[in-house]
Amino acid sequence: MKVYLPKNSKTDWTAQRHRIKIPTFNFVRLKEFGYIPVNAVVINGTLSIKAGRVFLSLLCDIPEPKIERAVTPGVGIDLGIKNFAALSNGNIYPNINKTSKVKRQEKKLKRESRALARKQNAKKKAGKTVESGSNIIKNTLRVQKLHYRIGNIREEYRHSVVNAVVKTKPQHITVEDLNVRGMVKNRHLAKAVTDQGFYAFKLFLLAQCRKQGVELRQVSMFYPSSKTCSNCGAVKKHLSLSERTYKCNSCGLEIDRDLNAAYNLRDANQYTILT
Ligand SMILES: [Zn+2]
Structure with missing residues (x-):
């Protein structure tokens, strides 16, 4: 019934x-x-x-549950060599190129590259074409594979950092306009800077921010994010790269250098919106 x-x-x-x-x-x-x-x-x-x-x-x-935008405050990201990224939410991502995982692969790559060059030189001296010979072809492939593997490790790392921060849907994300070209000219830093892949990091960050509707801000490279005290706003005249702790002479703040910069980036009020 x-x-x-x-x-x-x-x-x-x-x-x-x-x-x-x-x-x-x-x-x-x-x-x-x-x-x-x-x-x-x-x-x-x-x-x-x-x-x-x-x-x-x-x-x-059943009324659809209102999708509340998680209101997490804005995040500043300071990119660097010692730490790949320091975030104002307290997360610090170390430089992956200093880990044994990457170092081991880099070492292998160096060895294989040297071996390849040696083989090629021997061919050259013998008056033969450099690319010929099965050992050279095999060695070339090993070098290519190592480049590929190292590249993948770095890319995966960049992606994990971006995804972790964008996932929290902050009100905004602020990065610095890095003068990568200028840094690369400094030959002591050149390799370290190119290995970090800041440009690729920012491209992926931009894409993910657009996807998730997060505002991506960029501040000028002249904004003194490292030299400013994130507590009182005093600006230092000199701050050497070796000073890992920011010590403020005005208010006495002592804070990790990169974290201080990340706070300043988060709070920056002059920026261009990239998204
Ligand atoms: Zn201060």
Whole structure:
């Protein structure tokens, strides 16, 4: 037996935790507490009896849960050599190129590259073409594979850093406009800087921010993010690269250098929006 019961008045089908108001039947106790969501708007229902038991099936309109944008504050990201990225939320990502994982591969690459060059030189001296010979071809492949492997490790790392921060949906993300070209000219830093892949990092960050609707801000390279005290705003005249701790002469703040820069980037109020 089945009874179809539409909704005739507003108070018909009032669902509560333990009971439901069925038109013409009034309140009926429910077997399963909380089975029907209290915020559900019942459109109609069908009562049926099967083997001496009464079943109630309902057509409900359940309001979509409001997707609340997680309101996490803005994040400043300071990119560097010692640490790849220092975030104002306290996360610090070390330079992966200093880990044994990458160093081991780099060492292998160096060895294979040297071996390849040696083989090629020997061919040259013998007056033969450099690319010929199965050993040279095999060695070339080993070098290519190592480049590929190292590149993958770095790329994966950049992606993991970007995804971790964008996932929290901060109000904004602020990065510095890095003068990578200028840094590369400094031959002591050149390899370290290119190995970090800042440009690729920013490209991926931009793409992910656009995808997730996070505002990406960029401050000018002249903004003194490292030299400014994130507590009182005093600006130091000199700050050498070896000073890992920022010590403020005005307010006495002592803080990790990169974290200080990340705070300043987060709070910067002059920027261009990249997204
Ligand atoms: Zn200060």
